[in-house]
Amino acid sequence: TLASLESFEEMPVMRTEQGREEFEQALEEGIRFRPQRSVARFEGNGRVRRVKMIGVKRTYDENGRFAPVFDESVTDEVEADLVILAIGQKPEFPFLRPEDGIELTPAGTVKIDRETLATTAPGVFAGGDAAFGPRNLIDAIANGKRAAQSIDDYLNEAPGEPAFWFRFEKIPTRRFDRRPDYDRVPRRPPPATDLERRTGISEVEHAYPAEEAKDQADRCLACHIQTIYDAEKCVLCNRCVDICPEHCLKLVPLDEIDLPAEQLEAAKAAAAEAGGELSAMLKDDEVCIRCGLCAIRCPTDAMTMEVLYYEQK
Ligand SMILES: Cc1cc2nc3c(=O)[nH]c(=O)nc-3n(C[C@H](O)[C@H](O)[C@H](O)COP(=O)(O)OP(=O)(O)OC[C@H]3O[C@@H](n4cnc5c(N)ncnc54)[C@H](O)[C@@H]3O)c2cc1C
Ligand code: SF4
Ligand code: SF4
Incomplete structure (x- = not known):
């Protein structure tokens, strides 16, 4: 039995697809959940026999901060001969003087x-x-x-050479290629030992077969590849914005950008000198799927895909 302060919806495990998979596996293995419960006391005689619990109205406040509110009108209990507390961790340093x-x-x-x-x-x-x-x-x-x-x-007694460094390399646009459905390949759980053969703490998940491993690796969004924007080459045609399947690019007039007054004035002065209006390219990197369509569509090579190399000694 697993008791938690959180409701099912609040459990951290429910925040990810992988977490939800693990939750389902726990159900399959016969784990019983008691959400919205807090331990009131342990009962037994030299050895734990029972855990008494009370209800929990909510675990987090409206700002998402941990602030459990208990409900003593709800009581619950579980027979137990072993209790494992999982209530956070803190280092202990009794040996420090x-x-x-x-x-x-x-x-x-x-x-x-x-x-x-x-x-x-x-x-x-x-x-x-x-x-x-x-x-x-x-x-x-x-x-x-x-x-x-x-x-x-x-x-x-002196700083050595840096142990690592970064290098960018432009990928020629015509060579930037992904399999067409890479962002729709479903996540497949790895193969697992049959329920009845699971014993002790031996691992239950195993490696994918080679073909499936390759298929799953294709789901990688290649976060080491970045769209790099060269404002000097941009002709503000908006093609990259139009084609982006994730709507993560936006060309906006500079006035819409919340810049410190000094920088805004300097930018406006530069725009006046160049005899035009200034725009800014905004990108939400969190949602970019590195499809490369913006770079492929760009007529002036202002948008390119570049790979970031991390190298170390
Ligand atoms: C249940 C659980 C599941 C987790 N799952 C994941 C996961 O899936 N993925 C992930 O990335 N992270 C996971 N983590 C977190 C991850 O295990 C830790 O962040 C990581 O192990 C921290 O490494 P560390 O070297 O700092 O400390 P530890 O791995 O804790 O190593 C500290 C070592 O110091 C030893 N030690 C303590 N006191 C002394 C002493 N006085 N003298 C000598 N030795 C001492 C300890 O025995 C231990 O071996 C999990 C943690 C827990 C508890
Ligand atoms: S790489 Fe694809 S998702 Fe990312 S900004 Fe360009 S078009 Fe949008
Ligand atoms: S497609 Fe290229 S030139 Fe056109 S707005 Fe985008 S970056 Fe600028």
Whole structure:
């Protein structure tokens, strides 16, 4: 049985397609959910036997902040011989002594320079969840790399060469190609062990067969590829805006842009000098699917697709 403060709609797992898949799998495995419940007390005699719960009217306030409101008129209970609490995580540092000089933040994480990951004690570096609070694996791994570079700098008493750099490369428009339905390929869950064969904590999801893996990889929106706009070449024909299937481009008069007064005046002066009116190209990168249609349609090569390379030592 899984009890949660949140209603089904509020559960974080429901926010993503993958999460909803996992929720369905949990139902299939026989997990019973008790949403909108808060633990009131554990009962037992030397060993837990029962969890008593009360109702929860709501978990978040109107601003989306965690602010549960309980409802004691609703009571509920579950027989249990094992209770696993999943109520957030916080690092523990009982081994730190004041003379170590490693300060903590009010949130209880290690105080660090977010750029170098140096703690307040010279020569000691920290990263991952202990320094940033609960996050994810990829950030923790990136912190490991960053800290290694900082340690190298520290030991050599000088900043070394940058460990990574970026490079842009224009993709010739005629070569920019995606399979036609790449944005409609449905997500397929990976193959899983049959329900009756699942035991213990062994993995239940397996790798896709090669063909399906390739098919699923085609769903990638290639976020390392960007539309790059060259205002000097743009003739304001609006073709890119018209063709964009996601409506993420917009050409607007400069007056509609909320710019600091100084910048607006400078732009207007430049426009007057050039004898024309200034427009701005707006793009909502969050919804761009990197289809390349804007670049293909552009008559002057003002819109191009460019790939961002991340390179490191
Ligand atoms: C249930 C759960 C599911 C998650 N799922 C995902 C996921 O699907 N994808 C994802 O990206 N992230 C996920 N995360 C988050 C991810 O696991 C963490 O962000 C990541 O592991 C943090 O790495 P870290 O190296 O900072 O800390 P940890 O991985 O926690 O490593 C800290 C290590 O320090 C050791 N340690 C602690 N105290 C001491 C001590 N005094 N002396 C010596 N060693 C000590 C611990 O044993 C541990 O091995 C999940 C986290 C949880 C709890
Ligand atoms: S790449 Fe496609 S989705 Fe993105 S701005 Fe251009 S036309 Fe729109
Ligand atoms: S299609 Fe090219 S020239 Fe026309 S508005 Fe878009 S970027 Fe400018």
